[in-house]
Amino acid sequence: MAAEPSPGGRGTGPGGAGGDGPCLLGVDVGTSSTKGVLTDPVGRIHATATRPHRVSRPRPGWVEHDPETTWWDEFVAVVRELLAVAPGPVAGVAVSGIGPCLLPATAAGRPLRAAILYGVDTRATAEITELTDRLGADRIVARSGNRLTSQAVGPKLLWVRRHEPQVWADTRRFFMASNLLVHRLTGEYVLDHHSASQCDPLYDLREQRWIPELAEEVAPGLELPRLLWPTETAGRVTPAAAEATGLPVGTPVTAGTIDAWAESVSVGATRPGDLMLMYGTTMFLSRVVERPTPHPALWSTVGVLPGSFCLAGGMATSGAVVEWLRELTGGTPYERLTAEAEPLPPGADGLVVLPYFAGERTPLFDDRARGAVVGLTLGHGRGHLYRAVLEGTAYAVRHHLDTMAEQLPPPERMIAVGGGARALWTRIVSDVTGRPQLVPRHTIGASYGDAFLAGLAAGLTRIGQDWTEFVDEVRPQPSTAAAYDRSYQVFRELYPATRALVRRLGQPAG
Known part of the structure; x- marks a missing residue:
């Protein structure tokens, strides 16, 4: 597999053409x-x-x-x-x-x-x-x-x-x-x-x-x-x-x-009030705070920069469920799934997905949780399922933000990163959460943040410097709020309502 030059030719990132330095x-x-x-x-x-x-x-x-x-x-x-x-x-x-x-x-x-x-x-x-x-x-x-x-x-x-x-x-x-x-x-x-x-x-x-x-x-x-x-x-x-x-x-x-946390460096999410939302195999949120802020349903850690702290959460799956559905439907290209899901109304015509296909980390801490698809009818198709999966992860993001809000004011900036930060998914997350997201030019991920850290070791970058260039801001659409509020309440009630039944299913027979 040959190394790929950046879009527009080798050395064409933020700032213009590269050289031989x-x-x-x-x-x-x-x-x-x-x-x-x-x-x-x-x-x-x-x-x-x-x-x-x-x-x-x-x-x-x-x-x-x-x-x-x-x-x-x-x-x-x-x-x-x-x-x-x-x-x-x-x-x-x-x-x-x-x-x-x-x-x-x-x-x-x-x-x-x-x-x-x-x-x-x-x-x-x-x-x-x-x-x-x-x-x-x-x-x-x-x-x-x-x-x-x-x-x-x-x-x-x-x-x-x-x-x-x-x-x-x-x-x-x-x-x-x-x-x-x-x-x-x-x-x-x-x-x-x-x-x-x-x-x-x-x-x-x-x-x-x-x-x-x-x-x-x-x-x-x-x-x-x-x-x-x-x-x-x-x-x-x-x-x-x-x-x-x-x-x-x-x-x-x-x-x-x-x-x-290297990914947070890649988009400059290192200041108190910043929240990084990472779209990947798992969904991850990291909020930079000024001091330790323990919460029983989240993770409290130190940050990347000396003297900084974070309150963080991570789902066990997100992109993994998206990929599971894609493979289940014969390897359907993401472009096709998106084209089928995008015209559908918020709430996927009454479909709700619990994305706990591998248990759940924060804020449930339940390794025995399992996925669920609720509301299926003969009128639902592949596009409905795809949209419902994206919405299910968005509901889980909102659950995390609601949990963080018990300790902290709303984030000043929410920055979308990761390979899964595609247009439909980020738009659904902003609509469900009611929060805008900044989208950087480069969503390469952690390796880009690593390159910045490498510059610190070489004396070629400095703490406080920022490579980030934002190219879009995804703002929530008020017209979707009522439908998503209704589906979110079903999502929040669905896990406790089915937890005991799911655990019975997981018990060995006999």
Whole structure:
């Protein structure tokens, strides 16, 4: 797969034509693909490259990635593809990835099993309950800012310790996608503060440091990585890494971070009052706040920039349900589905979808939740289902915004990002939520934010600088408000009304 120049020719991003000066390289390992981008120091895009991949689901509730083939091999392939078309030397590198994940490894950094992914992997349910009872829910929230859920790393560590004792016997370090790549590139064992703040209950949110006594109780003998901010340089490319990737020896590499927060950097959503809404395999929201703002139904974390904090939420599915429907209908192109759904009225002629096809993370924290399609008649077609799926994710976004509103005033800016930020979907979300969305010129995603962070390591960008150029503002249509308010109320009542029935369906027969 050849690297793709940016639209309009290589080097034609914001600001005009590129040149042969220094380049910045950003690579992101996402749930369903690895993406890389090559830019100049003012954000002009030289080229992009992508490698699609899938998660592994070896058992119900398990979601994994192979760290060698999915993380490292694809990273190397994307880097070499981009270097082949680079108009100048690479001056800095930054990586991001899905998280929080758990990859147990030896003291030398050798992976010991497949990586256990973020909150979509629900294997550690018993460990969540055990740690909450043992450590105390109030104590956990007071220190880490969050209750323990499937998103937390601590219960996953305990799961490995209990269920895979041979793996645990050799485990000395743990990695996520971003810091494994940093380790391979530089030899440094580090983790950024933001990623660490999702390692509940091991990180103190207010003091912004590890909690050694809790780490020892949950995972005795585990070496905790050195903490850095995503804006800081972790190390430089070693000769071995240079040989593997083609990157110049000594190229500075940042500490990296989790993909959604790198994506917030890509669109400048780093100021208090900003809310980033990421359209992807899963839907993600991150609101920048001035101080820790814990909420029992959301995630409270530190931000990308030193001294910043976030209140965040994430759905277990969104684009994944869209893709499921597309494949179910014979691989229908998105353009065809959109053409069929767009003329339909708000509310899809009485159809409501619960998008909980893989359980739900925030604000339900229910890994046993399931999807539902309610209101079907013989008059509904493929376009109705597609529109209802998009509307179902929009209702879930509104649920998140309503939950955030219990603690915070409305966001000052809501910025749409991600590959799924297409016209129909963003318009439905604005109509359902009643909130306008800014759409940036480049919705490449986390890798573009990584390139900006790479510039910090190289001294070619600075904190406070912003590459973002907005090309559209999606404003809600008042004429749709009444229909969507009615359907939203049905959506909110549908989950509690069917929860017990869904759980009965999930019980084994006999």
